Amino acid sequence: MTKYILMYYGGKRPQSPEEFAAIMEAWRTWTTETGKAVLDSGNPVSQTAEVTADRVAARTNNDTPSGYSIIQAESMEQAVQIAQTTPVVHQGGQAIVYETFKVI
Numbered sequence: 001m002t003k004y005i006l007m008y009y010g011g012k013r014p015q016s017p018e019e020f021a022a023i024m025e026a027w028r029t030w031t032t033e034t035g036k037a038v039l040d041s042g043n044p045v046s047q048t049a050e051v052t053a054d055r056v057a058a059r060t061n062n063d064t065p066s067g068y069s070i071i072q073a074e075s076m077e078q079a080v081q082i083a084q085t086t087p088v089v090h091q092g093g094q095a096i097v098y099e100t101f102k103v104i
Contacts, residue, residue, distance in 0.1 A: 001072040003039065003100045004079040006086065008067040011093030026087040034071070037082055042069035066093060 014020035031041045044067040050057045066088070073079040076099055083095040 001074060002079075004071050004073055004076075005098040005100060006042070006069040006071060006079075006083050007065045007096045007098065008042075008069075008086070008088040009063075009065055009094050009096065011066050011088040012091035023087065023091070026090075030085060030087055034082060034085065037071050037073060038069065039072055040070040042067055 012019075012023070014023055027041060031038050045065050048064050069086070071079060071082055073082060076097065079097050079099070083089065083097050086095055089095055
């Protein structure tokens with residue numbers, strides 16, 4: 001099995017405690033239904049910094065991800081299928097799938 005990182009962009013931000021509870025329930029359901037494929041259901045992202053060898057800068061543009069998950073799958077196609085079921089995708093956001101590989 002290969003590990004994949006799902007980076008989320010956009011999606012619905014809850015406007016009330018009830019919406020927050022509904023979104024959290026959607027994530028619990030997704031994690032349960034996806035089973036052992038989900039290695040880390042992830043978290044939202046709040047602050048980001050762009051770091052290079054000679055500079056650090058805050059990122060505030062729309063390229064900032066809204067969250068992530070780490071999954072395992074037999075293929076990129078299977079990882080994409082899993083990504084299509086995430087709550088973010090169903091709330092108007094998108095998931096970018098990154099395949100990882102071992103170097104050591």
